[in-house]
Amino acid sequence: MRLLMEEPENDQYDSGTDGILPECRSCRLHRPFDPVQTCVYRYCPYSVDEVSTLRTQPLRLVIVAPGVLREVNQSELHTVS
16 A cells, blocks of 8 residues: 555656647647647646647648557648549
């Protein structure tokens, strides 16, 4: 029981990608690969100002290999007709 109450020695979270704010990278609410918004919440709960987490354009990802995603630019998208 005592182990559950102690703080872990190394509690450094890193999502691996930057967000809207510099602090987003170390936030556990950060969702870097969500296509619509970059956070669990619509507005950043830790910002003093009201900062929207919605993306200006939806994120488009391509699976390069199992477990590996790559962001695709609008010019790289192909349509099938």
